[in-house]
Amino acid sequence: MNECVWFKNTKMMSHYFEHDADVGIIGRGSTVEQAFESAAEAVFAIVTNLEAVQPDISVAFEFAEEDLEFALVTWLNLLLGKARELGMVFCRFRIHRQGNLWQAEALGGKWHADLEHGIEVKGATLTMLSVKQIGTIWEARCIVDV
Known part of the structure; x- marks a missing residue:
């Protein structure tokens, strides 16, 4: 806990706390x-x-995104936004890159009561963000906020 005196008679305190509201995701493939x-x-x-x-x-x-890591976060957040906007859940994904232009397609269905409810994913973050080639395999990873 940090304390500091603010003006004459007013005290301010700042705190931070940890909470488990994140999940790490990893995607691998022979191409980015x-x-x-x-x-x-x-x-x-x-x-x-x-x-x-x-x-x-x-x-x-x-x-459009030139940086591979920012492209990953943009891709995931656009998917999550489209799913929320349209009341859908996506299950198949296609993406193609030409220079810094990314063309994407997501296939899925409307959210309905029969679907198993897991955890709501709010968005992809920059935490532990990495897109790299390891040998012949590409790996894309980041932390998502749940």
Whole structure:
């Protein structure tokens, strides 16, 4: 606990505390795109059992990002935002990069009562953010806020 005197008679105190509101995700693939797709699958597997989701609705979008690590966070947060906006859960993912332009498609279905409720994922963070090639495998990882 830190204390400091503020003005003459007013005391301020600042505190921090730890809490377990984060989950780490890792996606791997033979290309950076496959690693991103696997990372998206890991995120949505926290939300529900993906095998129970019918991929009958397709949502396409694109974004521009040069940096691979920022592209991962952008990709995951756009997916989470689209899912919330449309009341959906995604179960299949495709992404293609051409220069700094990323073209993406997510397939899934409307959220319904029969789907197993896991943990709500609020967003991807910059914590432990990494996109790198390890030998012949690409790995994309970050912490998501739950």
